[in-house]
Amino acid sequence: MxxxxxxxxxxxxxxxxxxxxxxxxxxxxxxxxxxxxxxxxxxxxxxxxxxxxxxxxxxxxxxxxxxxxxxxxxxTTNLTRFYREDHHFEHLRTYVRELIANRPRGSRLRIWSAGCSTGQEPYTIGADLLDAFPELKRWDFRILGTDIDTAVLAKAARGIYPESEVSGLTPARARLFERRGDGSVHMPQAVRDLVAFKPLNLIEPWPMKGPFDAIFCRNVAIYFDKPTQGQVFGRFGQILAPEGFLYIGHSENLGSGGEGFRLVGKTIYQSKRSASRREAA
Missing domain, CATH: 1.10.155.10 (Chemotaxis receptor methyltransferase CheR, N-terminal domain)
Structure with missing residues (x-):
């Protein structure tokens, strides 16, 4: 047919x-x-x-x-690229710099890329932070990449991309990738070791408990209706670390799920919960 x-x-x-x-x-x-x-x-x-x-x-x-x-x-629709919405990664570097300054060496750092598609987002997070802060190699640093689409997760786990995917990056960023001479680039093993890819349906129960210091969920909620968006964003607030950050897509807003957040930058939200209040509880 x-x-x-x-x-x-x-x-x-x-x-x-x-x-x-x-x-x-x-x-x-x-x-x-x-x-x-x-x-x-x-x-x-x-x-x-x-x-x-x-x-x-x-x-x-x-x-x-x-x-x-x-x-x-x-x-499902899977559109992504390395360093998409660059201001989010600039903000994340500032945030992690503060964490490094205020936490003991070797502390725990957890970041979640929800709706990670073929992996460019979590790999950008890992490569960028390791390049800026080599000391993170001595931290308990892990990135979780989840998506409902198992086909794109399989591609993400391979960590191999066409060389054209990095052609628009600055030379400093492009050097974070390994060129193999066959028209492809590979994620360095040190970055791949940071990231675990898991299938996850955001409207079903989540097996992980957190807390996550930062959550990226960009251009995913646009496929949900308003009630579902509010529920998902509200659950992000519950699993974020006190004063942790949520990064969303440029055309999204938190709607009814935003009660536990404050807007601190363009599509950047911070949990209103403070560490001191959490400890007191």
Whole structure:
């Protein structure tokens, strides 16, 4: 079958929207109809099903966990790059410099990249901080990268990218990557050792307890409706360390989830909880 042979009725589109919202919190607008047809048609074809109604029936009645994951992977959008929204990394360096000055040598430092896609964000965090503060090699420093899309996590774990991905960086930043002479760049092992990649659905229970000194969740909440955004941002506030920072996307705001935060910079929020209040509790 050709892709054009699959038509998407209003009923089918409604069923797909309902399912992806239920399982992933993703809110699909009517403008996403073409995307849905484009991304799901090849799956429907591979399963030998006659159309999208039959596909949703299959997922609901007999599909495996892998089939369900394929559905989610197909409908997630993964746009990222190294040093995206540079002011966040500048702020993070200032913050970590203060932590180093005020914490004992070898202290714990935890950063979470939520919705990490193919890994450029957590690797930027690790490479940039190790370059600025070599002493972090002697700290208990770890970065968690999570995403609902298992396909992009597999790419992230490899840590290999086309050389074109670093072509726009400054020479100082470009040298943080290892060129292999085959048109690819590799993340140095010291950076890869910092990052653990795990699948995670943000609307389901989170297995990690934190606290995280900083959380990056950029251009992820735009795919949620307002109630879901508020719930997710509120949970970030609970798992952040006192006075820790949350970095979000340039077109996002915390909405109802912002009660526990103060705005301290462009799309940069700080937890209102103080260490002294937490200790007193």
């Amino acid at each position: 050709e892709q054009g042979e699959f038509s998407l009725s209003e009923r089918e589109f409604s069923r797909i929207k309902t399912r992806v919202y239920k399982v992933a919190g993703i809110s699909l607008s009517d403008a996403k109809r073409t995307l849905v047809v484009s991304r799901l048609s090849k799956i429907v074809r591979a399963l030998g099903l006659p159309g999208f109604d039959a596909y949703v029936d299959y997922l609901e009645q007999g599909g495996s966990a892998g089939d369900g994951q394929d559905f989610i992977n197909a409908l």
